[in-house]
Amino acid sequence: MTTTAAVRPDESGSLTTSELAAVRADFPLLERTVRGGRPLVYLDSAATSQKPQVVLDTEVDFYEERNAAVHRGAHQLAEEATEAFEQARAAVAAFVGADEGEIVWQPGATAAINVVAYAFSNATLGRGGEAAAPFRLAPGDEIVVTEAEHHANLVPWQELCARTGAVLRWIPVGDDGRLDLTDLGTIVTERTKVLAFGHVSNVTGAIAPVETLVAAARRVGALTVLDACQSVPNLPVSFHELGVDFAAFSGHKMLGPTGVGALYGRRELLEAMPPTLTGGSMVEVVTMESTTYAPPPQRFEAGTQMVAQAVGMGCAAQYLGELGMEGVLRHEQELAAEMLKIADIPGVRVIGPLDTADRLAVVSFVVDGVHAHDVGQVLDDKGIAVRVGHHCAQPLHRRFGVAATARASASVYTTVEEVAAFREALAGVRAFFGAE
């Protein structure tokens, strides 16, 4: 194994300048220029993060030295591949406060959430037997999401409702971009079977009150599903401490490769849950008539897995772990404060909380008189990469009466100077379009 970063944030605060420089040196892509030689200012890490050299090397190293099918074959390579694969699982589990057996490899968060949603419909059809009772839905049952969800944590639940006759309800978002919990008691009720919500909004950057929501779900015996895509890369997360039943996150947003992510499930629940994808590698005994299934996590890992990417994701978890997530969080908060200064630019309106409490450095905004796409284009001309559009959260955009926003988002390698360059470029946008 190649070594991971040696830099650590100091005990008291965020990453120091020299530490940040060392982190940046780990990311080869950050050195490139764009649009005619301009230094790249990458402020689109919420969409996908860049990858440190050590993650790239680990993936290549797997292919060069260890590539073989895992969990089968009696040869040495198969042993080594399996070991790398399972060590990566252990690294990811340790990073998110879970046991190894509670981490299921998935192609990404979207796939992970769908696995849980389909488990509910399969259980409702009688699959999984008595053990699967917690996943069975009956007419009148309700599934609760929030108005802030990424489509990945909304559409699978809409579809589950359409398949089973369950009813979808949602917690609204207030004008400040945070969840409005005023009516929580009448939204999450005895009828609620699932409460699915995002830990951190990929649009507003707001951190959800997980404790309150988990308590509300527990009170009525509903299962919780946490979309942890935006939290796992940027703040210390322990699923055991949060007390959620399921969680989903993607490797590519946490400095790891694309094509891999994970589903966390509480052990008892994974043991009781019927599979979604079926086929090879997830079975115990197969006859022509029927099949018994392997225990979790293998039960939910049908077919040949994305082994090299999983190994890369394990490395990314280790890299972040060694960097220290407390420091990463402080770095995020510092950048969030710098980003929020755009609210002082005439004509700029931030969608989401304006205070730095309980939020990360994900800031979506509109510019009066200039469409988000045009804003993004002018920033791009200065080498500044932001995302434009609805960021896979159309209902949230509708809530704020906008079709599209531009979004700046940070990661461990983002600097205050980059955010300053972004603010300066943004200040010139309205003039470029002659907006009064």
Next chain:
Amino acid sequence: MSTLEQMYQQVILDHAKHPVGRGLVDAPADEGHLAGESHQVNPTCGDEVTLRVDVTPEGAVAGVSWEGQGCSISQASVSVMTSLVQGVPLSEVERLDGLFHDLMSSRGKGLDDDDAEDALGDATAFTGVSQYPARIKCALLGWAALKDSLARSGALATS
């Protein structure tokens, strides 16, 4: 001129600010006229246009009206197209549509054909847009709505 300025030509900025044909008009019930409407969306950025076309009995565009929201490129492109096709026979509209698509695939080079560029008029201002793959579909949104509304009007079958 920077590539950004090549994309945001003054013509485009002007049309985006003062669009032609914006505001849906009820199709007139004039005898022999055919009318069609189309709604097109660009799901990646949320650009939208609803466009109505009115076709004369002789098979020419009597009028185009539309409503939409989106970036300056998509809105200016519908506006420029609206002025361009006014009174034009459908066969010529089809040719213009083809030329505009060619322009959008030219990667910033233009059509290298004076007749074609003359025919496209202000629409040649979108040449710079063709250097930005992500923006080409913005420029084509209105053209897609026109084509679809003509198909829906039934005018293409009869012309």
